[in-house]
Amino acid sequence: MLYRAYQTSADLLSPSRLAAQYLGSSLWQQNSQRSAARRIAAAMEVYSRMRLTHTRPAYGIQSVTVDGEEVAVHEEVALVAPFGTLLHFRKNTSAVHPPVLLAAPLSGHFATLLRETVRTLLRDHDVYLTDWHNARDVPLWHGGFGLDDYTLQLIKFLEAVGPGVHMVAVCQPCVAALAATALMAEDDNPSTPRSLTLMAGPVDCRINPTAVNKLANERPIGWFERNLISRVPWPHAGMMRRVYPGFLQLTAFMSMNPERHKQQFQKLFEYLVEGEIEKAATIRDFYDEYLAVNDLPAEFYLETVERVFQTYDLPRGALTVGERKVNPAAIRRTALLTVEGERDDICAVGQTVAAQDLCTGVRPYLKTHHLQAGVGHYGVFSGSKWNAQIYPRVREAIHTAAEVH
Template sequence: MLYATYQAQHMAMDPWRQLARGMADWLHQVVPEGPAQSSVRELVAGGALARSMAAAHDVFARMSLTHARPSFGIPEALCQGRAYVIHEEPVLRTPFGTLLHFRKEGGPELPKVLLVAPMSGHFATLLRDTVKTLLQDHDVFITDWHNARDVPLKHGVFGLDDYTRHLIQFLDKLGPGAHLMAICQPCVAALAATSLMAQDAHPAQPRSLTLMAGPIDCRVNPTEVNKLATGKPMSWFEENMIHTVPWPQRGAGRKVYPGFVQLTAFMSMNRERHIKAFEDMYAHLAAGDHDKAATTQAFYEEYFAVADLPAEFYLETVGKVFQTYDLPRGVLTCGDTVVDPSAIRRTALFTVEGERDDICSVGQTVAAQDLCTAVRPYWRNHHIQTGVGHYGVFSGRRWQNEIYPRVRDVIHQTAA
């Protein structure tokens, strides 16, 4: 019932948001661009009142969730001092995800990197800044997960094992010599996939594995997210977090963990920060300072694009990763096979954590180093980035200037 109620409310409010968007656009055209001033034209147009009304309509129109993947919007990339046109090309597609290639038109041969995006309520486009930065020196591919509410029931279930097998399938498609880089939640699946490929002596096992801000061992320095996961029995998550996709969505009848529920949980963790962001956006728009408002607008357009998770994947992640810690305890399985990270020998390991990360705290990702006992010491690296939270590990100035150079060095030093 929750999902159906949400969908009905969303559809009911949509005409009002469209009206507010149109009114905001009209008012912005009437009032001159740039900082507020005492010009005759602005006074005639209503001056501060018109700007204030435009800002209020704009903010209201933007406080809406969407369920379609935004565009990556990367038309070109600078590589080796030259700009190359970027083409987004699907390499392999399954009902639940696409292996997407950012091909540089006429670009040089560079190390292949498979960037593993989280399946955690948002689309892979949340890693846009990560992709843009990697494109400078690499041939970049990404796991472009589909919104579960758009996947018809006929395609079956999708659990943690399926996620792991997708990574193996994608790496197999890329062939020998590729590098694997996972951010946040999929670090567990990425380490599991690499381990299984090593156990099978798979020729396409990655040359390097970079794990960034991922919950390898949630027993270390538990965060509020970890405490929430362990504070309730699995039956509570099944009864309260899992809902059925309503008609007329393509995935009607599928059990999912809705993206809007996940977003609500994330926003409630930093409620005051989000309120302040919208207050600042309103103030900038009312003052006619559209450049300052644009950054906040762009962030929330991405942040409010939500994707549903398959129920099986969500529940297995909560249970195996956050409650019973299967991977660090050595009991995680994929199908009938026990995942053994000590089998990894031919893959360099780099772990990255953020000093102020309140989602995946310091110590949880570096735990992978203790599990991969057969990796040679000179193929191991760890970095704690000072002054950043969770998103700062893979997005923003410090990612670009301080973390990325280390990631690049690991990849290029282990490239064929």
């Protein structure tokens, strides 16, 4: 009922938003210098953009600078699975760079949220990315997709990249990335990551619990299932699939700081009226990405809430994948880098570095931790400090591990 009500509302508002988009565009073309027309056009554009979309935006990475030279980048499909695609950002260069699998969160947003992370890694690495599909577009006959399935899919993606791969996990997938690495190490899998970088991930949420952690523990898992899980309505390909709708995830995110979003849309209106096109474009581009939502499979969402945020299976030594118990101590030859942001209010300081204590089989010289001052959650993998201060540490960890092997 919840998803159907949302869909009906979106369908009813769609004609007015399209009309506003058309009217605003016409006014810009015909009366770009008249203040009254500019205000109306700006208002029409802001209104037309205050909407959710459900299609993955383009990555738009056409080229990257490698050793001072601009080289073309081609986005290729390396492997397709029902719930995700392994993307390869192939560069037109003869330079040989370490292969890196970037594990993106399966959350209310698409993996394009890591666009800047990909672009930066491409300078010195051969980059692959987990491009998770919108669950509402996955037909019901493909079955469910839970936390175990995510972990096993990571293993398949790593095997597709092949021996010598390195893995970088951002936020939510840190638990699954650590579990996948442990299982592969225990099996002596030749595609076991040579290095594992965990960035702002909830390895042990018992440490410095944030508002997000506390919210997950305020109610039993049954409450989440009854109140937050809906079935995908007709006419989507995943009709009748149980999902945690992306619009609910986005609502939760925006409710944490509603005044900031209100101010940003106000600024967008003012910049458009004043002709500050570049400033307006910055806000417009951000919200085009931010308002593109991705539905999560219900199994994955509920299992993550319960096993990661409520029962803390990994740090308690109780995490299993299928019938197998995950043993982080089995990791011996994989270098480990953990990264945290000083001001992270989603994954607090101490929650990610906890992986260092779990991986007792990794020798001290293969372990590194970086605490970045002055950044919040998103600043760990995007923005100026990511590029100038965090990325050099990530690059060093990967290249050092590649040389050791």
